[in-house]
Each structure stands twice: as C-alpha cells, then as structure tokens.
Amino acid sequence: MSLNLHAVRAIYRFEMARTFRTLMQSIASPVLSTSLYFLVFGTAIGARMGAIDGVDYGAYIIPGLVMLTVLSESISNASFGIYLPKWSGTIYELLSAPVSFAEAVLGYVGAAATKSMMLGILILATARVFVPYEIAHPWWMLAFLLLTAVTFCLFGFIIGIWADSWEKLQVIPTMVVTPLTFLGGAFYSINMLPPLWQKISLFNPVVYLVSGFRWSFYGVSDVNIGLSVGMTLGFMGICLAAIGGIFRTGYKLKQ
Amino acid sequence: MQPIIAAETVVAIAGLTKTYANGHQALKAVDLEIRRGEIFALLGPNGAGKTTLISIVCGIVTASAGSVRVAGHDIGTDFRAARAAIGLVPQELHTDAFESVWATVSFSRGLFGKAPDPVHLERVLRSLSLWDKKDARIMTLSGGMKRRVLIAKALAHEPQVLFLDEPTAGVDVELRHEMWQLVRELREHGVTIILTTHYIEEAEDMADRIGVINHGELVVVEDKATLMRKLGKKQLTLHLQGPLSQLPPGLSGLPLELADEGNALIYTYDTQAEATGIAGLLRRLNEQGIDFKDLNSSESSLEEIFVSLVRGPRGRETA
Ligand SMILES: Nc1ncnc2c1ncn2[C@@H]1O[C@H](COP(=O)(O)OP(=O)(O)O)[C@@H](O)[C@H]1O
Ligand SMILES: [Mg+2]
Numbered sequence: 001m002s003l004n005l006h007a008v009r010a011i012y013r014f015e016m017a018r019t020f021r022t023l024m025q026s027i028a029s030p031v032l033s034t035s036l037y038f039l040v041f042g043t044a045i046g047a048r049m050g051a052i053d054g055v056d057y058g059a060y061i062i063p064g065l066v067m068l069t070v071l072s073e074s075i076s077n078a079s080f081g082i083y084l085p086k087w088s089g090t091i092y093e094l095l096s097a098p099v100s101f102a103e104a105v106l107g108y109v110g111a112a113a114t115k116s117m118m119l120g121i122l123i124l125a126t127a128r129v130f131v132p133y134e135i136a137h138p139w140w141m142l143a144f145l146l147l148t149a150v151t152f153c154l155f156g157f158i159i160g161i162w163a164d165s166w167e168k169l170q171v172i173p174t175m176v177v178t179p180l181t182f183l184g185g186a187f188y189s190i191n192m193l194p195p196l197w198q199k200i201s202l203f204n205p206v207v208y209l210v211s212g213f214r215w216s217f218y219g220v221s222d223v224n225i226g227l228s229v230g231m232t233l234g235f236m237g238i239c240l241a242a243i244g245g246i247f248r249t250g251y252k253l254k255q
Numbered sequence: 256m257q258p259i260i261a262a263e264t265v266v267a268i269a270g271l272t273k274t275y276a277n278g279h280q281a282l283k284a285v286d287l288e289i290r291r292g293e294i295f296a297l298l299g300p301n302g303a304g305k306t307t308l309i310s311i312v313c314g315i316v317t318a319s320a321g322s323v324r325v326a327g328h329d330i331g332t333d334f335r336a337a338r339a340a341i342g343l344v345p346q347e348l349h350t351d352a353f354e355s356v357w358a359t360v361s362f363s364r365g366l367f368g369k370a371p372d373p374v375h376l377e378r379v380l381r382s383l384s385l386w387d388k389k390d391a392r393i394m395t396l397s398g399g400m401k402r403r404v405l406i407a408k409a410l411a412h413e414p415q416v417l418f419l420d421e422p423t424a425g426v427d428v429e430l431r432h433e434m435w436q437l438v439r440e441l442r443e444h445g446v447t448i449i450l451t452t453h454y455i456e457e458a459e460d461m462a463d464r465i466g467v468i469n470h471g472e473l474v475v476v477e478d479k480a481t482l483m484r485k486l487g488k489k490q491l492t493l494h495l496q497g498p499l500s501q502l503p504p505g506l507s508g509l510p511l512e513l514a515d516e517g518n519a520l521i522y523t524y525d526t527q528a529e530a531t532g533i534a535g536l537l538r539r540l541n542e543q544g545i546d547f548k549d550l551n552s553s554e555s556s557l558e559e560i561f562v563s564l565v566r567g568p569r570g571r572e573t574a
C-alpha cells in the first residue's frame with residue numbers, strides 16, 4: 001500500500017496555514033498567559049517561596065507550566081482541527097478523497113504537534129526573560145516535549161472525532177484534563193503532599209509527564225524517569241489503539 | 256448527438272442498498288451502469304435517494320449491501336484508485352470560509368494524490384470565470400461563486416467521473432446556463448458526468464441518458480430519446496369546422512376529449528403502441544361527417560413522463 005504523501009502534505013499545509021492565520025489566538029495568547037504565570041508565581045510569589053529539591057521556585061515551575069500549556073493546547077488545537085470540517089461540512093472532501101485514516105491522522109496530528117512544539121519552545125524562550133534556568137538534558141527535554149505533543153494531539157484528534165457539538169468538544173478538556181494538569185505537580189512536588197495524596201497522585205498521568213520533563217531540566221524528579229517515559233509511551237499507545245478502533249468502525253464519521 | 260462509440264461501463268452499481276441508522280431505507284437494491292463519456296441525469300423528487308446514492312459511490316456513506324466499481328475499481332477494496340477517478344460537487348455549499356480560492360483548489364488536488372500543477376489549476380479557474388478571484392477569501396464570494404469554487408475543487412485532480420449533486424439548485428439562470436456549457440465542454444474532454452436534479456428541464460436539455468429514482472428505487476433508466484418515445488404520449492389536436500356539444504356516439508370508445516368549448520378534439524395515443532390508430536380515427540370522423548380545418552400533434556414533455564412515473568400506475572390513469 002503506497003502512502004498518499006500529497007494528501008498528507010496538503011492536510012499539513014492547510015492546518016499550518018490555519019495556525020498562522022490565527023497567530024494571535026493560537027500562539028500569542030497562550031504564550032502571553034503562560035508568561036503571566038511566570039511573572040506572578042515565578043518572580044513575585046516565587047521570591048517568598050523556598051527552593052524545592054534545591055531548585056528556585058521560579059525555575060521549578062517552568063517545566064510544569066510549559067507541559068501544562070503544551071498539553072492543553074495540543075488537545076484543543078487537534079480536536080478543533082478535525083471538528084471544524086465536521087461542523088462546517090467540508091469533511092465531505094476528506095471522506096471522498098483517496099486518503100486512508102492513517103494519512104489523515106498523520107496530516108492533522110502532525111500539524112497540531114508541530115504547532116505545540118513551536119509553542120513549547122516559544123514559551124521556554126519567553127520564560128528565560130523572567131527567570132534564569134538551565135536545561136541539564138536538552139535532548140531529553142525535546143524528546144519529552146515531542147512525545148507529549150504527539151500523544152495529546154492524538155488524544156485531541158479522538159475528542160474532535162467523538163464530539164458532535166461544541167459543548168462535547170470542551171467537556172473533556174475542562175472537566176478532566178484541566179483538573180489533572182493542575183493537580184499534576186506543575187506547581188509543587190508531590191513529595192510535599194500527605195502520603196495518601198501522594199498515592200492518589202500516582203494515578204494522574206500528568207504527574208509522570210511533568211516529573212519527567214522537570215528531570216530533563218534539573219535532574220530532579222518525583223517519580224522514576226524510566227516510569228515517566230513508560231507511562232507517556234503507554235498513554236500514546238492507548239491513543240493509537242483508540243484511533244485504530246475509530247478507523248475500523250468509521251465511528252461517527254460516516255453514516 | 257450520441258458520443259458513445261463503445262458503451263464501456265465506467266461506474267457499475269449492483270444491488271446497492273442503504274438503510275440509515277434510524278431504520279429508514281433510502282436505497283433499495285439499485286442496479287445502474289454509467290457509460291464512459293456520457294452525461295447521465297439522475298432525476299427524482301426530494302428524498303428519493305439521489306444524494307445517498309452519490310454519497311455511497313464517493314465514499315461518504317457506507318452501503319448496507321451491494322457493490323460499486325468505478326473505472327474498474329471496487330470502492331471498498333480498491334478505494335484509492337476508485338476515489339482518485341471521481342470528482343464530487345456536493346449539494347450543499349460546504350466551503351472553507353477563510354481560505355483563498357487558490358489555496359482551496361490546491362488543497363483538493365493534493366488531497367486526491369496529485370502533484371501540484373499550477374497550469375491545470377489556472378485552466379480550471381479560468382474556465383469557471385474564477386481566475387480574477389483566485390486570491391479572494393471564499394467567504395467574500397456570492398453563493399453562485401461558491402458553487403463554482405466547489406466545481407473547481409472537484410476538477411482540481413482531473414477526475415474521469417464527475418458527480419454534480421443538484422448543481423443548479425438555487426443558482427440564477429445565467430450561471431445555470433454557464434454550468435451547462437461547462438458540463439458539455441467537460442464531456443467533450445472525455446469526462447463522464449452524473450448529475451442529480453429535480454428540474455426536469457435540466458435532464459431534458461443536458462442528459463444523454465436519464466434514470467428516474469423514487470423512494471429509493473430506480474424506476475427506469477433509458478436513453479433520453481428512447482424514454483421520450485417509449486413513455487411519451489402524443490396528442491393530436493383537431494380544430495373543428497363547427498363546435499360539438501358532446502362526443503357523437505359513433506366515436507365512443509376512442510381516447511378522445513372535447514376541448515376549446517367543443518371547437519377541438521384531442522386524441523391521445525401512446526407512441527409505444529403498435530399502431531397509433533390515427534387512420535381509423537380519421538375514417539370514423541369522415542363517417543360521422545365531422546370536418547376539421549387544422550390538426551397538430553404535441554409530444555408530452557419529460558416532466559409529464561416523470562410525474563406519471565413517480566406517481567405510479569394510479570397516477571397514470573388519472574393524469
Ligand atoms: N443521515 C440520514 N439518516 C437518516 N435518514 C436519512 C439520512 N440522510 C438521508 N436520509 C433520508 O433518506 C432519504 C433519501 O435522502 P437523499 O438521498 O438525501 O434524497 P435526495 O438527494 O434524493 O433528495 C430521505 O428520506 C432522507 O430523509
Ligand atoms: Mg439530495
């Protein structure tokens with residue numbers, strides 16, 4: 001089976017063009033709001049907080065905040081990318097094209113993940129303006145960022161296919177993902193929690209992402225780094241399996 | 256003009272059935288063969304199943320049963336080759352509001368697996384009078400222009416078969432004629448065209464062959480001329496020298512009607528019948544001493560044929 005590369009490229013370009021057309025909303029606004037966190041928590045409040053694991057509080061929260069933004073933007077961007085044509089009706093063209101489901105995923109998720117990477121790196125660069133920090137393992141850092149971006153873009157793509165209303169498009173991100181990210185150890189080390197809550201936190205997948213990502217910066221982590229990588233890959237595997245299931249059933253795309 | 260030399264089948268539909276999730280059966284074992292290079296009109300009232308049929312062939316709706324081959328490729332097992340051969344202009348004006356015309360047609364070409372070809376795209380846009388709008392955002396265009404954009408998108412990858420689902424619904428007369436012109440040009444370039452419509456005149460003016468669909472069933476598929484001949488009723492109108500108050504008993508039993516306040520006799524006959532019976536009619540008129548000063552005949556239009564077909568036998572009796 002040959003790959004319809006022209007189609008993958010067409011979808012990718014189309015989605016990137018949409019990103020650049022809405023630059024303010026898709027890039028500038030998340031960068032600005034994350035910068036406000038750095039300003040408030042990092043410099044203003046952070047000055048009154050002690051260091052965690054030997055890292056200044058202002059620097060400590062950077063990886064978590066980047067993760068948080070990349071994660072939620074990946075979901076919302078990827079879900080929006082596939083929901084929009086469903087909603088406007090232009091999906092007819094994708095459905096009638098000689099494009100396999102895998103190629104559609106490659107185009108849409110590839111573009112969404114590219115945007116997430118750009119966003120993550122831009123936020124890291126902005127953070128440097130407010131807070132001095134070093135990256136101990138830059139390649140690991142990039143790997144974690146990429147893994148997170150791809151995984152949560154896949155997750156967003158699934159939500160976008162599943163949703164048949166704007167409400168449904170929002171419900172999982174706001175009701176599930178946002179709480180998990182805020183409780184995922186972006187602002188604190190889970191070792192600071194009471195033992196019971198430490199245990200409960202281990203059920204939160206975001207903890208592993210944030211912990212692993214922070215390790216790539218400062219070499220300190222809440223959970224074992226191997227576990228972090230394993231959990232992220234595991235979640236990615238679940239998303240890929242779900243995508244495969246959607247592909248086999250044509251779920252909600254075709255009547 | 257019949258452009259078909261050898262009637263090679265380009266779309267082969269067999270036993271196509273569709274039952275929607277709500278239990279509604281939109282297609283009932285439809286068999287249909289479209290010949291390469293023809294203009295085929297699928298004619299039917301709203302809800303007949305035209306869009307469903309097209310959507311299945313194009314891969315947007317999955318069939319409940321039956322098979323479809325396009326250019327020899329099964330739409331299920333060989334969907335890439337089948338779909339690459341098809342262009343679809345949907346019934347609804349679904350467009351990407353924020354895209355430029357050029358971007359959207361380039362996107363379509365890529366999506367259908369073709370390498371970029373600005374020369375071809377320019378030709379398509381020019382033929383649709385869209386060239387000077389190529390950089391305009393689609394949302395700034397009128398409805399008719401958006402319809403053209405959809406056609407341009409469908410032609411971007413040089414399809415062998417073009418489906419036009421109610422292309423002229425809600426389109427002004429001028430654009431309608433331009434579109435018909437375009438369809439004829441495409442046919443001259445070897446593109447097979449399948450259009451659905453509920454405008455009879457469209458089918459009558461454009462099509463080489465016509466299929467009539469109603470309640471998910473193909474009622475008839477015929478060459479347009481044959482259809483007209485087979486199912487058309489002819490009327491012979493005799494303008495009488497003097498008015499008749501009623502039909503004379505000697506003429507009873509004939510399909511005759513008085514019209515024009517008794518000044519005309521209308522004789523209806525089936526062009527399908529062995530003999531028209533006109534000779535006999537004229538003889539009997541002569542016997543009755545009824546003179547006429549003029550006579551003319553008219554053929555029923557496709558519209559009348561259509562109405563009698565979709566109404567079924569009862570409708571035909573009372574029509
Ligand atoms: N998604 C759907 N679910 C249920 N019924 C449908 C759906 N789409 C179309 N139908 C029904 O199927 C029949 C055929 O519809 P359609 O193919 O759109 O007809 P046409 O294009 O000839 O007007 C109609 O009765 C319509 O209401
Ligand atoms: Mg229709």
